[in-house]
Amino acid sequence: xxxxxxxxxxxxxxxxxxxxxxxxxxxxxxxxxxxxxxxxxxxxxxxxxxxxxxxxxxxxxxxxxxxxxxxxxxxxxxxxxxxxxxxxxxxxxxxxxxxxxxxxxxxxxxxxxxxxxxx
Numbered sequence: 001x002x003x004x005x006x007x008x009x010x011x012x013x014x015x016x017x018x019x020x021x022x023x024x025x026x027x028x029x030x031x032x033x034x035x036x037x038x039x040x041x042x043x044x045x046x047x048x049x050x051x052x053x054x055x056x057x058x059x060x061x062x063x064x065x066x067x068x069x070x071x072x073x074x075x076x077x078x079x080x081x082x083x084x085x086x087x088x089x090x091x092x093x094x095x096x097x098x099x100x101x102x103x104x105x106x107x108x109x110x111x112x113x114x115x116x117x118x119x
Contacts, residue, residue: 036093038101039086053078056105065106067115077112084108 032038042049054074060066068077085104089097 033100034097035085035089035099035101035104036097039082039089042082042086049082050075050078052102053081053105056102057081057109060106060109061113064115066109066113068109068113072113081105081108081112084112 032041038049038052054077057066057068057074057077061068085101085108088104088108
């Protein structure tokens with residue numbers, strides 16, 4: 001299962017890297033953008049990460065890119081998503097550590113709670 005998630009995240013990331021390369025470099029002290037920086041911040045400031053993960057969950061659920069059941073506990077789901085992101089980064093750090101964390105989080109959410117039939 002982890003390999004499938006890692007592969008899917010990688011496949012989606014390749015599509016987003018072109019747009020990310022054109023983005024301006026963030027100023028020092030700004031919010032982390034890279035997945036590796038985000039995971040490091042999660043280890044020292046969980047509320048920061050929890051808020052951002054739940055915002056992505058809400059956004060993707062609202063536009064029906066993800067279909068998160070009502071019974072899913074948001075705090076537990078955020079921990080699960082952060083853990084999957086960390087595992088993906090550990091499995092292939094050279095390829096994924098420079099990717100934008102919001103892109104990866106969104107892909108993980110959609111993979112865990114897809115809308116419609118997945119074959």
